[in-house]
Amino acid sequence: MGLGKVVILCTMAALVAGQEKSARSAMTTALLRDLRNANDIYVRPGADIGGPTVWVNMHLFGLEKLKERTNVLQAGMSVDLRWNDPRLSWSPEEFGNLTTIFFPIKDMWIPDITIWQSADPLTPFFSKEQDICQIFSTGDVVWAPKARMTVYSNMTVGANGEVHHRARAYLGSWMLGVPQIDIHPSSPTIGSTMLQWSPLTGINTSVERVIQVFNEIPGISGYPLLEVTIEAIERGNETTGELIQ
Known part of the structure; x- marks a missing residue:
């Protein structure tokens, strides 16, 4: 395999890894937002049943x-x-x-x-x-x-x-x-x-x-x-x- 192909493959792998990291970061941000919206710090968990x-x-x-x-x-x-x-x-x-x-x-x-x-x-x-x-x-x-x-x-x-x-x-x-x-x-x-x-x-x-x-x-x-x-x-x-x- 020539040096040029190696560079291209490494670049593509880096791009894929970056996209996966970015997607995971976006998922984490979305999850944090959902958890904040669903939670009330002044109401204890399971307050309706104890x-x-x-x-x-x-x-x-x-x-x-x-x-x-x-x-x-x-x-x-x-x-x-x-x-x-x-x-x-x-x-x-x-x-x-x-x-x-x-x-x-x-x-x-x-x-x-x-x-x-x-x-x-x-x-x-x-x-x-x-x-x-x-x-x-x-x-x-x-x-x-x-x-x-x-x-x-x-x-x-x-x-x-x-x-x-x-x-x-x-x-x-x-x-x-x-x-x-x-x-x-x-x-x-x-x-x-x-x-x-x-x-x-x-x-x-x-x-x-x-x-x-x-x-x-x-x-x-x-x-x-x-x-x-x-x-x-x-x-x-x-x-x-x-x-x-």
Whole structure:
């Protein structure tokens, strides 16, 4: 094959690849437009029949106590949230066989999950840094923001001088109760594979679904919450400070 034919074939291949990329970009743009039009950020998914089920999975990447309040633990973590929103589903064959897309969370409904009884109630639980979620053609949504949990701990000193911390917090929607929303843990423990250079050593964690009932609130039969427990031991006399995300 001569050099001229090689150049022509390469040029044609580049043109075809460019056209396919352009067509896929156009399909993505069209899909984003359709999803925005179909979605209402102020209406929860399945509101006519109750509400969504949100699955929560947590991974610790930092754990320490505050210098100014030794009975307060601060945990930095990644939180994987998963739920289904039927309004965000589509037929892949209508959009160039796209089965997943990234979508800005400002344009969609997200669960108002926070830490109940936080030791720092004015600080948001979720970071604003992770402003993109992933949506699948089935309507399944995955959002994985970073978060900071600041909670009170019960401190005890062992016979060998080790300081043991046990903190408990409740994670859930601040406004929505049963049956408006349901929340379940994806795992009975918090992942700790990323917790390597923390001033505190995590020794035990647990995550359990509970229902909190307030009899004085009419129309709400209870709030589904995740009871989160973290146990940790201080490493010697190392200086600890505030965890920075």
